[in-house]
Amino acid sequence: MKKILLTGGAGYIASHTNVELLKGDYELVLIDNYCNSCHEAIRRVEEISGRTVTFYQVDLMDQDALDQVFTQEPDIDSVIHFAALKAVGESVEKPLDYYSNNITGSLNLYQMMKKHGVSKIVFSSSATVYGDPDSIPVNETAAIRATNPYGHTKAMMEQILLDTAQAENWDVAILRYFNPVGAHHSGRIGEDPSYPNNLLPFVSQVAAGIREKVTVFGNDWPTPDGTGVRDYIHVVDLAQAHVKSIEKLAHSPGVHIYNIGTGRGYSVLEMITAFEAACGHSVPYAVGPRRPGDIAEVTGDPSKAEAELGWKAQLDLSSMVESAWQWQSQNPKGYSS
Ligand code: NAD
Ligand code: WQD
Secondary structure (H helix, E strand, C coil): CEEEEEECCCCHHHHHHHHHHHCCCEEEEEEECCCCCCHHHHHHHHHHHCCCCEEEECCCCCHHHHHHHHHHCCCEEEEEECCCCCCHHHHHHCHHHHHHHHHHHHHHHHHHHHHCCCCEEEEEEEHHHHCCCCCCCECCCCCCCCCCHHHHHHHHHHHHHHHHHHHHCCEEEEEEECEEECCCCCCCCCCCCCCCCCHHHHHHHHHCCCCCCEEEECCCCCCCCCCCEECEEEHHHHHHHHHHHHHHHHHCCCEEEEEECCCCCEEHHHHHHHHHHHHCCCCCEEEECCCCCCCCEECECCHHHHHHHCCCCCCCHHHHHHHHHHHHHHCCCHHHC
16 A cells, blocks of 8 residues: 655645545555644544545654654655645735745645655645736646735745756656635535635635624626636546546656636626535625735646546536535534534
8 A cells, every 4th residue: 555645634725635546556644733723633534435544643844843754754755735724815914924834834845755755745835826827727837926925935836846846857747726715525524624715715704604694705806797706616626637647656656736716707696606506595795805915817828737646626616516515514513513
């Protein structure tokens, strides 16, 4: 069995990736400091998969603790690096926290990989590195021009990895996720934000009566219905892209960069309408001002991932919103329900 180390292993996307990896011939070692997650997510991954994982509560900022993990797990084949702070607004208010956690955390990880001879890594990047692209659907050759500290950390983490890959002969897959949404079909794992920064978790909480209404950030954008358009991707499809990336690195050396999205955009109003159909009642909303830093529309061209990874998103909008509602309604207080 190949041993995979997942940083941020208790988080939203990692928990779904764990489930997909555990269907295959992989042994998982997870590290997380629980700054945005909890152990219950890992317990439920074990429940869904019927398998156990090895877990270390370690902060990537703690290089000695990280060193010990690599020493105790000498046969790590590949790393999937999810751990990061990810809230755009918070990153504008606390840039030093973001640069410190995301950049220093990554540097520590890469140093330990080098020290312990681990040379394969899948990295969680984001469509945020493209900022407001000149044309859509954006492909992987588009200019990198992030517009906020969080996005800058992702662009820097990519660059550090590219330079290291070249110098150290590493094999790297950089996955630029578009807008991950939804949950595992069991309804046992999902996104559990204390305060939702993204559209769909907010809509879910309004649908559940936890919040009063959704504020639509502007209806005067140059889009068909005036609201922002994004490329939403089901988290289970996204999780499977990681499995395909691990398989890819096993036989294709070098650096690979992929957009992971569907290529299809939906507006804010389309998302709310789809959610209403899933939950069976209306979701109150009001149109407010544009959110600073927002863009009208972004979708990704996923054809490179299809051609080279053999990966293509399978799950449609109704699966995204139905699974999000199932998770929300079965776990009204998230993992502490
Ligand atoms: P998440 O917050 O659920 O998962 C990140 C995990 O990393 C959390 O469990 C957190 O506790 C952990 N973590 C953070 N800093 C750490 C540190 N210093 N040491 C150890 N653990 C640490 O977020 P997610 O949505 O699952 O995102 C996973 C990755 O995907 C992140 O790198 C994020 O930037 C990236 N990404 C997310 C989205 C999205 O919309 N969710 C989109 C594009 C990219
Ligand atoms: C989607 C659409 C909003 C909330 C962010 C990060 C990006 C990536 C994914 C990590 C936009 C509108 C939202 C609300 C609204 N994360 N909206 N009311 O901004 O595309 O991307 O998450 O890498 O880096 O920037 O996602 O879910 O915040 O917004 O009208 O309460 O919903 O204006 O059009 P975004 P989002």
